[in-house]
Amino acid sequence: MPKDGIGASVKRREDLRFLTGTGRYTDDINLRGQAHVHFLRADVAHATLNAVDTSAAAEMPGVLRIFTAKDFEGVGGLPCGWQVTDKHGQPMQEPKHPILAEGKIRHVGEIVAAVVAETLEQARDAAEAIELDTEDLPAVIDMKQAVAEGAPKVHDELTSNLCYDWGFVEENKAAVEEAFANAAHVTTLELVNNRLVANPMEPRVAIGDYALHDDSSTLYTTSQNPHVIRLLMGAFVLGIPEHKLRVVAPDVGGGFGTKIFHYAEEAFCTFAAKQLRRPVKWTSTRSEAFISDAHGRDHVTKIQLALDADNNFTALRTDTYANMGAYLSTFAPSVPTWLHGTLMAGNYRTPLIYVNVKAVFTNTVPVDAYRGAGRPEATFQLERVVDKAARELGVDPAELRRQNFIRKDQFPYATPVAVEYDTGDYEATLDKAMQMAGYAGFETRRAASAAKGKLRGIGLSHYIEACGIAPSNLVGQLGARAGLYESATVRVNATGGLVVMTGSHSHGQGHETSFPQVVADMIGISPDQVEIVHGDTANTPMGMGTYGSRSIAVGGSAMVRATEKIIAKAKKIAAHLMEASEADIELKDGAFSVAGTDKSVAWGDVTLAAYVPHNYPLDDIEPGLEETAFYDPANFTYPSGCYICEVEVDPDTGRVEVQSFAAADDFGNVINPMIVEGQVQGGVGQGIGQALLENCVYDADGQLLSASYMDYAMPRASDLPMIDVDHSCQTPCTHNPLGVKGCGEAGAIGSPPALVNAVIDALQRDGKSVSHIDMPLSPARVWAAMNA
Amino acid sequence: MKVTMHVNGRQVSGEAEGRTLLSAFLREELGLTGTHIGCDTSQCGACTVHVDGKQVKSCTMFAAEAEGAEVTTIEGMANADGSLSAIQQAFQDYHGLQCGFCTPGMVMAAAALLEEIPQPTEAQIRHHLDGNICRCTGYHNIVKAIQAASGQPVAVAAE
Numbered sequence: 001m002p003k004d005g006i007g008a009s010v011k012r013r014e015d016l017r018f019l020t021g022t023g024r025y026t027d028d029i030n031l032r033g034q035a036h037v038h039f040l041r042a043d044v045a046h047a048t049l050n051a052v053d054t055s056a057a058a059e060m061p062g063v064l065r066i067f068t069a070k071d072f073e074g075v076g077g078l079p080c081g082w083q084v085t086d087k088h089g090q091p092m093q094e095p096k097h098p099i100l101a102e103g104k105i106r107h108v109g110e111i112v113a114a115v116v117a118e119t120l121e122q123a124r125d126a127a128e129a130i131e132l133d134t135e136d137l138p139a140v141i142d143m144k145q146a147v148a149e150g151a152p153k154v155h156d157e158l159t160s161n162l163c164y165d166w167g168f169v170e171e172n173k174a175a176v177e178e179a180f181a182n183a184a185h186v187t188t189l190e191l192v193n194n195r196l197v198a199n200p201m202e203p204r205v206a207i208g209d210y211a212l213h214d215d216s217s218t219l220y221t222t223s224q225n226p227h228v229i230r231l232l233m234g235a236f237v238l239g240i241p242e243h244k245l246r247v248v249a250p251d252v253g254g255g256f257g258t259k260i261f262h263y264a265e266e267a268f269c270t271f272a273a274k275q276l277r278r279p280v281k282w283t284s285t286r287s288e289a290f291i292s293d294a295h296g297r298d299h300v301t302k303i304q305l306a307l308d309a310d311n312n313f314t315a316l317r318t319d320t321y322a323n324m325g326a327y328l329s330t331f332a333p334s335v336p337t338w339l340h341g342t343l344m345a346g347n348y349r350t351p352l353i354y355v356n357v358k359a360v361f362t363n364t365v366p367v368d369a370y371r372g373a374g375r376p377e378a379t380f381q382l383e384r385v386v387d388k389a390a391r392e393l394g395v396d397p398a399e400l401r402r403q404n405f406i407r408k409d410q411f412p413y414a415t416p417v418a419v420e421y422d423t424g425d426y427e428a429t430l431d432k433a434m435q436m437a438g439y440a441g442f443e444t445r446r447a448a449s450a451a452k453g454k455l456r457g458i459g460l461s462h463y464i465e466a467c468g469i470a471p472s473n474l475v476g477q478l479g480a481r482a483g484l485y486e487s488a489t490v491r492v493n494a495t496g497g498l499v500v501m502t503g504s505h506s507h508g509q510g511h512e513t514s515f516p517q518v519v520a521d522m523i524g525i526s527p528d529q530v531e532i533v534h535g536d537t538a539n540t541p542m543g544m545g546t547y548g549s550r551s552i553a554v555g556g557s558a559m560v561r562a563t564e565k566i567i568a569k570a571k572k573i574a575a576h577l578m579e580a581s582e583a584d585i586e587l588k589d590g591a592f593s594v595a596g597t598d599k600s601v602a603w604g605d606v607t608l609a610a611y612v613p614h615n616y617p618l619d620d621i622e623p624g625l626e627e628t629a630f631y632d633p634a635n636f637t638y639p640s641g642c643y644i645c646e647v648e649v650d651p652d653t654g655r656v657e658v659q660s661f662a663a664a665d666d667f668g669n670v671i672n673p674m675i676v677e678g679q680v681q682g683g684v685g686q687g688i689g690q691a692l693l694e695n696c697v698y699d700a701d702g703q704l705l706s707a708s709y710m711d712y713a714m715p716r717a718s719d720l721p722m723i724d725v726d727h728s729c730q731t732p733c734t735h736n737p738l739g740v741k742g743c744g745e746a747g748a749i750g751s752p753p754a755l756v757n758a759v760i761d762a763l764q765r766d767g768k769s770v771s772h773i774d775m776p777l778s779p780a781r782v783w784a785a786m787n788a
Numbered sequence: 789m790k791v792t793m794h795v796n797g798r799q800v801s802g803e804a805e806g807r808t809l810l811s812a813f814l815r816e817e818l819g820l821t822g823t824h825i826g827c828d829t830s831q832c833g834a835c836t837v838h839v840d841g842k843q844v845k846s847c848t849m850f851a852a853e854a855e856g857a858e859v860t861t862i863e864g865m866a867n868a869d870g871s872l873s874a875i876q877q878a879f880q881d882y883h884g885l886q887c888g889f890c891t892p893g894m895v896m897a898a899a900a901l902l903e904e905i906p907q908p909t910e911a912q913i914r915h916h917l918d919g920n921i922c923r924c925t926g927y928h929n930i931v932k933a934i935q936a937a938s939g940q941p942v943a944v945a946a947e
Contacts (some may be wrong), residue, residue, distance in 0.1 A: 006924050011880055011883075012880065012883070014888070015879065015880040015885060016872070016880070017888075018864075018885055018888030018891050019872060019876040019879055019880060019885070019888075019895065020822070020862065020863065020865070020866050020876070021820065021821070021822015021823070021861065021862035021863040021865075021892050022822065022863075023822070023888050024821075025821075025889065027821075028821035030816075052857075080920075082938075120806075121807075136868075162909045166819060199923055200887070200889070200923055201824075201834060201887065201889040201890045201921065201922070201923050201924075202824070202826065202834065202887065202889040203825075203826065250889065251887075252887065252923055253824075253887045253888065253889030254886075254887040254889060254923050256923070269917050285827075285828045286826065286827035286828050286829065286832070287828055287829075290833070338913050507887055508886035508887030508888070508924050509886070510886070532846075550867060575876065674883050675883070676881045677883075678886060678925060678928075678929060679928065681926040681928040682886060682923075682924045682925050682926045683926075683927055685925070685926025685927065685928075686923070686926075688926075708827070708828075708829050708831075709827050709829050709831035709832060709921070710831065713847070714831075714919070714923070715926075715927075716914075716918045716921065717913070717914040717915075717917035717918055717920075717922075717927040717930070717931065718911075718914040718915055718917075720926055720927050720928070722910075722928055722931070723926055723928050747926075
């Protein structure tokens with residue numbers, strides 16, 4: 001293994017600043033003359049907003065200006081980046097998403113007015129003096145009630161609360177019905193994929209700044225994709241061309257999806273800074289984050305699996321209600337459709353699949369992508385129904401899976417839900433995980449638990465995901481309003497050091513460490529000679545950012561392509577310097593040599609020649625050594641893996657304790673194993689959080705009951721076990737230059753069904769006839785199920 | 789009012805209102821932005837510092853309460869020559885951080901734990917960290933880093 005190239009667990013260089021308190025997060029930035037904004041947010045879920053009286057508040061000390069919706073006439077709403085077409089071929093219903101509430105309040109937390117003052121305390125004090133004239137309306141919270149006849153409408157201008165009714169693949173529907181009619185066995189499961197809040201530890205922050213001298217705006221923001229924010233906000237909301245708008249996202253303290261989206265606060269601070277000719281800063285409190293960050297998941301599903309007499313899967317059908325919240329967040333419509341329906345084949349050969357999804361508006365915070373985004377929802381229902389089928393049929397859940405796996409000699413494999421898996425070996429990860437978990441020795445451990453009065457269970461899940469998002473022409477056909485390529489500019493300096501500017505942006509993934517491993521490995525130099533620049537539209541090429549486990553697969557591939565161009569040009573220079581044919585030049589260990597001779601020139605000699613071109617082929621090539629590449633993937637990548645969880649359940653209290661967790665993943669090739677393992681452990685931690693602890697709860701009036709860390713149960717250190725991870729099963733991706741698949745979301749996708757399956761296993765082994773418990777598996781829910 | 793305290797070994801003074809929290813004073817008045825604010829209910833621990841040798845969430849006390857106190861923040865944790873201390877080094881060696889936002893609080897909590905219990909068990913480490921939330925790591929590598937910093941063998945996952 002190379003010491004510090006591809007495949008080496010290089011320690012992270014960014015840690016040096018994070019460990020010494022010298023990181024630079026957005027809230028650490030304070031601009032000269034900065035004013036502060038406090039947003040007055042709705043405290044009711046649904047109401048008419050007749051008038052906002054700011055007269056008394058405007059006279060309060062320090063107040064600079066108070067904004068209401070009236071100030072945003074002529075300003076666009078927040079755009080939605082994906083238009084889904086329903087099963088009748090009609091576009092989804094797409095209501096306006098205003099910056100500040102216009103005439104109506106549609107969820108608790110919606111911005112009603114914004115107070116800008118000299119200090120934050122003054123802004124808060126003044127907000128309390130704003131008088132709202134509102135009239136409460138009945139709130140719609142439950143999705144099925146929201147689409148019932150006569151339900152109050154979230155958006156009066158729409159025909160109903162149904163955003164779209166999506167059927168996939170509509171042409172398969174009749175054949176699926178027929179397969180169910182002919183099935184030897186049908187397993188049915190109704191379940192909830194619980195609503196979550198992403199909760200990156202860094203709350204969102206936005207600082208708008210405006211320069212009068214050149215009429216340019218700058219936004220500092222906590223974003224996973226500054227170029228996307230610049231495009232959406234500049235082109236669709238504020239009407240600022242790219243060359244007059246800079247978006248900077250410095251160190252970002254976690255994102256997990258919720259920092260992808262373009263939010264009202266970003267547009268507000270940019271707009272207000274220009275109006276006031278002063279920087280305007282907003283820092284979210286955690287309480288605000290709960291009612292303004294886009295939420296995740298929130299599906300209600302009925303899934304049915306048909307099997308023949310030999311236990312082969314013959315068909316699958318699902319009916320899902322997916323909550324959109326009150327407005328369409330940036331990528332919300334794509335999550336329950338193209339990121340969910342296309343994954344319903346899972347790891348199996350099921351020949352016929354039909355997925356129906358009804359997306360519904362409710363008086364709740366908008367719902368969008370959260371770590372995994374659609375794929376955890378697909379995996380959870382599929383791996384739960386397969387497990388339930390195995391228990392109904394009396395076969396080992398591992399063996400039922402194995403029997404129905406797509407076999408490794410069947411790749412590439414086209415599923416009935418429109419995707420083609422390039423590579424995989426599902427039995428390998430199953431076997432690996434079973435070995436890691438000591439599957440065969442479970443009975444001994446169960447007896448030991450029983451001796452302590454505890455019920456022990458073991459559960460497994462196998463997942464597939466689609467990462468490396470995405471082929472632009474394909475997603476364009478599916479309704480995406482953006483391309484999904486990634487970019488890199490590689491700048492080689494005269495003395496041989498490199499700067500790589502990328503549209504990808506780390507929010508904890510260690511890009512500053514792993515990206516240089518790739519580039520340096522290709523040239524044969526130390527990664528210490530490569531610096532990464534990201535997070536600032538002013539000095540990076542247009543790129544789509546970091547989400548969907550795409551950065552090494554798409555951003556890394558762009559870097560490879562740009563570095564290949566660099567090497568090709570450098571070889572021309574080397575050939576000139578050594579008076580040899582370009583075809584004979586070889587690059588190894590940072591030196592160029594002429595094949596079959598002892599002639600060589602060092603990397604630094606060639607780079608110097610590029611910038612001091614005294615002896616240089618100026619007739620053939622330009623001076624300098626800087627190249628840009630845009631990489632648009634040919635297909636998604638398909639990481640897969642097997643997770644096995646063992647739990648103990650306390651029969652007296654219903655408390656579940658995770659005893660062990662084994663994760664065997666196939667990510668294809670791996671650049672930095674240490675970082676990859678950390679991604680899986682963190683993802684599993686979030687998945688265990690969803691399965692055991694976390695839940696976003698609204699009451700019938702639309703009040704969020706779980707709106708702080710006092711009420712929303714975040715996983716703590718003592719809630720989680722050590723997490724055993726392995727990535728030695730590798731079937732490299734066939735269509736990107738690194739053979740990588742992406743690892744960021746796997747842990748959160750594969751872990752919830754493994755845990756729930758383990759709890760059901762524990763209860764059934766104890767003779768309980770419990771076949772399902774909805775997440776989170778709190779002691780109260782488990783105890784109630786056991787004692788039903 | 790004017791508040792004076794010793795922060796990371798230096799005497800410092802700054803202006804604070806009665807309601808100013810120590811966390812805000814450190815960040816806004818002293819510019820020590822390594823102390824992070826991740827919640828508003830004193831749950832997350834990102835703002836953990838040491839006050840007179842005790843681990844404290846700096847959002848749970850007013851700046852004025854720290855008058856005359858010895859305060860240590862993450863900026864004061866490195867060795868005198870600027871190199872990482874043993875605990876900081878262990879966090880890097882064992883990949884005990886990802887986004888870095890909870891990290892200052894984790895390091896301060898870990899340092900206080902090892903002061904109190906030089907060789908903590910895994911359970912003691914996890915119990916001690918219950919006031920510090922990390923969303924990135926699943927705590928796995930944080931536990932390992934603290935075990936390593938205490939000179940103990942690091943844990944492996946249950947077989």
